[in-house]
Amino acid sequence: MIRTVATKPFDDQKPGTSGLRKKVPVFQQPHYVENFVQSIFDALDGFEGKMLVLGGDGRFYNREVIQKVLAIAAANGFGKVMVGQGGILSTPAASNIIRKYKAFGGIILSASHNPGGPKEDFGIKYNAENGGPAPEKITDAIFAKSKAISQYRIADIGAVDLDKVGTVEVAGMTVEVIDPVKDYAELMESLFDFDALRALFKSGFRMAFDSMHAVTGPYGKEILENRLGAPVGTCRNFKPLPDFGGHHPDPNLVHAKKLYDDVMSPSGPDFGAASDGDGDRNMIVGKGMFVTPSDSLAIIAANAKLAPGYAKGISGVARSMPTSAAADRVAEKLGVGCYETPTGWKFFGNLLDAGKVTLCGEESFGTGSSHVREKDGLWAVLFWLAIVAARGESVKDIVTKHWATYGRNYYSRHDYEEVESEKANALMKDLGAKLDSLPGTQVRGLTVEKADDFSYHDPVDGSVSEHQGVRVMFAGGSRVVFRLSGTGTSGATLRVYMERYEADPSKHGIDTQEALADLIAAADDIAGIHSHTGRAAPSVIT
Ligand code: VG1
Ligand code: CO
Numbered sequence: 001m002i003r004t005v006a007t008k009p010f011d012d013q014k015p016g017t018s019g020l021r022k023k024v025p026v027f028q029q030p031h032y033v034e035n036f037v038q039s040i041f042d043a044l045d046g047f048e049g050k051m052l053v054l055g056g057d058g059r060f061y062n063r064e065v066i067q068k069v070l071a072i073a074a075a076n077g078f079g080k081v082m083v084g085q086g087g088i089l090s091t092p093a094a095s096n097i098i099r100k101y102k103a104f105g106g107i108i109l110s111a112s113h114n115p116g117g118p119k120e121d122f123g124i125k126y127n128a129e130n131g132g133p134a135p136e137k138i139t140d141a142i143f144a145k146s147k148a149i150s151q152y153r154i155a156d157i158g159a160v161d162l163d164k165v166g167t168v169e170v171a172g173m174t175v176e177v178i179d180p181v182k183d184y185a186e187l188m189e190s191l192f193d194f195d196a197l198r199a200l201f202k203s204g205f206r207m208a209f210d211s212m213h214a215v216t217g218p219y220g221k222e223i224l225e226n227r228l229g230a231p232v233g234t235c236r237n238f239k240p241l242p243d244f245g246g247h248h249p250d251p252n253l254v255h256a257k258k259l260y261d262d263v264m265s266p267s268g269p270d271f272g273a274a275s276d277g278d279g280d281r282n283m284i285v286g287k288g289m290f291v292t293p294s295d296s297l298a299i300i301a302a303n304a305k306l307a308p309g310y311a312k313g314i315s316g317v318a319r320s321m322p323t324s325a326a327a328d329r330v331a332e333k334l335g336v337g338c339y340e341t342p343t344g345w346k347f348f349g350n351l352l353d354a355g356k357v358t359l360c361g362e363e364s365f366g367t368g369s370s371h372v373r374e375k376d377g378l379w380a381v382l383f384w385l386a387i388v389a390a391r392g393e394s395v396k397d398i399v400t401k402h403w404a405t406y407g408r409n410y411y412s413r414h415d416y417e418e419v420e421s422e423k424a425n426a427l428m429k430d431l432g433a434k435l436d437s438l439p440g441t442q443v444r445g446l447t448v449e450k451a452d453d454f455s456y457h458d459p460v461d462g463s464v465s466e467h468q469g470v471r472v473m474f475a476g477g478s479r480v481v482f483r484l485s486g487t488g489t490s491g492a493t494l495r496v497y498m499e500r501y502e503a504d505p506s507k508h509g510i511d512t513q514e515a516l517a518d519l520i521a522a523a524d525d526i527a528g529i530h531s532h533t534g535r536a537a538p539s540v541i542t
Contacts, residue, residue, distance in 0.1 A: 001156045002075045002171065007031045013039065013146035015139040017344040017486035019125025021111045024061050027122045031152070033068050036142075038152035040107070040126045041076045043141035047104045049079035053097045053127075055089020055180060056109025057215040057278040059116030060242040062087050063162065065109050065124070070160055074173040075153035078104075081173065084180035087162050088240065090215045090279030092368070092376035093184040095131035099372065100183055105129055110215075110278035113250035114489065117243035121489050132349035132373025136465060139346075181222045184378075188223055191309030191371060192382050193389075200389040201230045209234055209381065210259045210274040213241040214249040219279065219378055249276050251283035251365055251377075252542045253290065260285055271388065271395060275377035280345075281365040282377035284384050286395020291384075294324035294411050297361030299402050300383050301330040304359065306390040307383060309371065314358035318351050320344070321454050321469055322481045322497040323363040324409040333406070342456045342468035343483065349373050350460035363413060363497065365542075400508065407503040410515040414538035415485075416494040416529065424484055424492035427532040431470050431482060434526075438472060443522040447475040472526060477501045480523045494533065496523050513541070 010029075013020055013036050020036055027033055041047070052073050056062040066087040073081050082097060083089075089097065091108055098106045105128050111121035126134045126142065134142070155171035167176045209224055211217040217238030224230040236259070237245065248255040251274035263272035263285045272285040284291040291299070301317050304310040316337030317327045331338035337356055341347035345368070348360040352370050361367045366375035367383075384395070391398060416424075438451040450473040455466040469483035478500040485493035498519040502508060513520070524530055 002153060003156065004151050004153055005031070005034070006151050007035055007149060009147050009149050010035060011147065014143045015125070018112065018133060019108070019123050021114065021121055021123040021487055021489055023489050024118055024120060024122045027061060027065070033065055033124070034072060034152045034154060035149050036124055036146060037069055037072045037107070039142050039146035039149055041072070042145040042149070043138060044105070048077045050104035051080040051082060051101065052078050053082050053089070053094055053101070053103045053106035055084035055094050056087055057090070058086070058088050058240040058242065059111065059122065059244070059277065060118055060120065061122050062109050062242070065122070066162060067159055069107055070170065070175060071154045071157050072152065074155040074157055074171040078173055080176065082176045082178055083162065085163060085165055085177050088180045088215060088218070090180070090184070090219060092280055092372050092374045092379065093180055093219070095127060095372035095374040096184055096187050097178070098127060098129065099131040103129065108278070111489070112278050112487070113248060113276040113281060114487070115244065115248050116277065120243070127373070130349055130353055130373050132352070133344070133346035135346055135349060137463065181218050184219060185223050185227065187371060188379065188382055189227070191379070192307050192386050194228060196389045197228045197382070197385050200385060201228055205271070206231070206269040207234055207271040207273065207385070208236055208259060208262060208269045210236045210251070210256055210272070211238045212247060212249040212251065212256065212274060212276065213237045213239060213245040214275070214277040214279070215240055216275040216279040216378055223378065223382070244277065251276050251281055252540070254540050254542070256283055260290065263287055271385070273381040273384070276365070279377050280375040282367060282380040283365055284381070284395070286399070289396035289399050291395065291399060292324070292411050293361065293365045293367065294319070294326050294363050294409060295399060295402070296380065297323070297359065297367055298326035298330045298406065299387070299398060300367060300380070301327055301334070301359050302402060303387045303391070307386045310358065310369070315355055316351070316357035318348050318357045318360045320347070320362040321471070322413070322483065322495070323361060324411040324499045325501070326406065326409040327361065329406045339459070342454065342465050344486070345375055347456065347458070347465070350458055354460045356460070363411065403508045404505045407501055408508045410500045410502060410510070410512055412498050412512050412516055413542050414496045414498070414520070415540040416533055416535050417488070417539040418491040419494055419533045419535070421492045423533050424494050427494065427527055427529065428470070428482070428484060430532070431527050435470065438526070443525050444518045446478065446518060446522055449473050449475050478519055480519055480526070482523070482527055494529070496529065496538070498523065
């Protein structure tokens, strides 16, 4: 039976950088999930009888919301929903399923790298038929619908058994429960030379892959240990848990510190990698060398031909604005296009669809390619393994040689988390007001050349996205970028990104924070971080 339920709008259902993210208790309010899911469907046209892909990162409340989405999709006239077994699909796997089986779109349940649990974070995101996060046009329409909603449609379908692979009919709609790993593993096998990777592990190469108790556990086990023959034990924390074992499933030097320390220890593995809650981020560590995500993009671009899926070369590279310009130098040398987009993977979709770029990356541990329309953690790990296998060199050698060829972009991001929203907004407002007066001034010995608020003109559809971050550029190519996070769920997070280019190889061994000390000080002088927020130091440095 299909019911129409009267409801009232919530005023806070505006999707952020990557979908709607809130604390679990917010989602648990009566009608909250139903309103948002109905608003998604209300913003779309022509899905009658078509297929929806559905899955999540397995965090707390995942199963409940899967059941709700199934019931609302049935009532709204979808013909079929393909759902990952146990309600599980990593974000890149979901993107692949949407593309491979030509679905109308997909709903991904995740708050990515944010903690999970009854009092922690949850999220809902809509991806379009290209497999990528809905563009702003759609997310704006969803928000508009959510502010005007008066009813939703839901079918009484009872609980669908999510644990049994197979097909069932509910309220005139087909639900197919699929193996969440199989299609993704096949895709990886089509891009990389698995024989070469098997040989690498056979030769005694040792790695550790930390899934941080999040969604990539089963993917890592199947691909690395089962298919590539990496020793059992290569995959750590591989059992997805609803609360990620109480940790932040965020692969960086703070939250994956143990992995980093293990790889750095002389008796530890040669190579370490980690992924986040929903499997789209990656961290790469070699012995004696942490690879910054910005460098990772550049190095993958420079070595792309070493993987069979990219043997013909790449058409171009795109990076988010705050990401370092390391990839730009590679694109220039290769003679391919290079694009700078706002933060968030949704801005890469048009460039990928138009064939303008093959590789994309963000400083926030996100790397990906045209194989799907999301960033892809395990893909990046396999790419690094492929490069190591083909070159027969260590990660450290690969990175230092890259710097010697292209120069090094020293890079760091400082996050000030859970700042009171009014204080963060005041900081950005004051900063915006002084932009015009900055060029020509001196700060800590640096001359400001240009200062602006980044706006993006999409070269494919002509759309414009404004206020995407304040950039202060200095003579010599250094810069500082300021923006507020669009994924946080409490207070505001100020992100400050610093970058300095160094061409001279004899100066490539400096500690990053030291190399950027003048820029770090200049950022505070310019934006008054300390005086506005009362914070003497960032909460997270990556
Ligand atoms: C952050 C990152 C951004 C990334 C986004 C989603 O956004 O900075 O680069 O695309 O998270 O990543 P923000 O607005 O908080 O800076 V994920 O792995 O959460 O899907
Ligand atoms: Co993520």
